[in-house]
Amino acid sequence: MDPWLIVVAVAALAALVWWLFRPSAKAEPRALRAASGSVTRLAERGLEALPLGLRLSPRDDAVAERFDFPPFGRGAERAATEVVRGTVDGVEVLAFRYSFVLEGEDSPRQYDITALGTRFPWTGRLRLASLPREPGVTPGFADAWRVDEEPPGLGLITERLREILMDARLKASAVVVQPDAVVLVDTVRRTPPDLVEDLMLLKSIRDALRAA
Numbered sequence: 001m002d003p004w005l006i007v008v009a010v011a012a013l014a015a016l017v018w019w020l021f022r023p024s025a026k027a028e029p030r031a032l033r034a035a036s037g038s039v040t041r042l043a044e045r046g047l048e049a050l051p052l053g054l055r056l057s058p059r060d061d062a063v064a065e066r067f068d069f070p071p072f073g074r075g076a077e078r079a080a081t082e083v084v085r086g087t088v089d090g091v092e093v094l095a096f097r098y099s100f101v102l103e104g105e106d107s108p109r110q111y112d113i114t115a116l117g118t119r120f121p122w123t124g125r126l127r128l129a130s131l132p133r134e135p136g137v138t139p140g141f142a143d144a145w146r147v148d149e150e151p152p153g154l155g156l157i158t159e160r161l162r163e164i165l166m167d168a169r170l171k172a173s174a175v176v177v178q179p180d181a182v183v184l185v186d187t188v189r190r191t192p193p194d195l196v197e198d199l200m201l202l203k204s205i206r207d208a209l210r211a212a
Contacts, residue, residue, distance in 0.1 A: 041097075041192050045082045048195045054086035054093060064098055064113075067183065069127060069149075069176055071111055075100035084195065092117025092181075095195055097188060110188035114195065115181045116202040120209065124151030126177040130170060141166065154212065161208040169201060182206050 042058065049056045064072055064080040083096040094115040099108040127149040133139055141162045150156065156177075165175065174185040182202045186193060 041190075042082055045084055045095075045192055045195075048192075049084045049086075052086070052088055052093075052195070054084050054088070057083040057085075059083065060096075063094060063096055066094075066181075067113075067176075069125065070174075071098065071100070071109065071185065075102045075109070077101045077108065082192065088199065093199060095198075097192075099188075112186040112188050112193055114184045114186075114193065114198045114202065116183075116199060116206060117181055118206050120177075120179045122151055122154055123179060124154075125149050126151065126156050126209075127174070128165065128176075129174045130172055133171060156209055156212050158208060158212050160211065161205065164201070164204045164208055167201060169197065175205065177205070177209060182209075 042056075046056045048054075059079065059081045060083045061078060061080045063083055063085070064078060078098075078100040080096045080098050083094075085092075085094045085096075087093060092115075094113075094117075096113050097110060098113050099110040101108045127147075129146045129148055131139075131144055131146055133144060145165055147157070170184075172187060176183040176185065182205050184198055184202060
């Protein structure tokens with residue numbers, strides 16, 4: 001990384017640390033406190049975003065309002081943090097950490113969201129959820145994925161798409177495709193997912209669907 005980028009990254013990290021631990025943070029909802037609690041994750045997101053020309057925001061709940069499929073729209077104290085957005089090679093990119101609290105649960109549910117803007121000529125939505133897999137067993141597509149929604153009569157799930165979805169990175173994830181975006185929904189880990197790797201996977205999914 002160029003020296004000037006390192007300087008900018010360090011300055012941005014210092015600002016983010018102040019934002020996370022300022023006195024008013026103690027009064028924030030528990031979902032937001034949990035979601036913004038990892039300074040390391042936030043710094044890593046910033047270091048990913050800068051070389052790609054993307055912007056990083058500690059929090060912007062409005063980005064989650066764009067989507068209306070699970071896990072969005074559930075629970076209370078909804079928060080979108082670690083928000084990365086902008087364009088890469090003219091294509092819209094959006095990534096963030098989404099959290100909410102369900103009634104009766106003490107800990108917030110948290111997800112890593114990565115979305116790639118696109119344009120498809122069809123309407124409706126394709127939504128697939130990865131199924132649990134036995135260790136050491138290589139399942140077929142039907143045993144690895146559940147189709148929750150699919151536009152009728154289009155035949156979008158081609159052999160090429162099946163091959164891409166069997167990538168090990170997509171285990172324990174969900175993929176949602178609507179006419180304006182391809183979205184990866186993943187459970188939150190201690191470190192954020194590799195943004196470049198995920199964008200490459202989403203582009204592969206987009207291209208397979210365009211060829212369908």
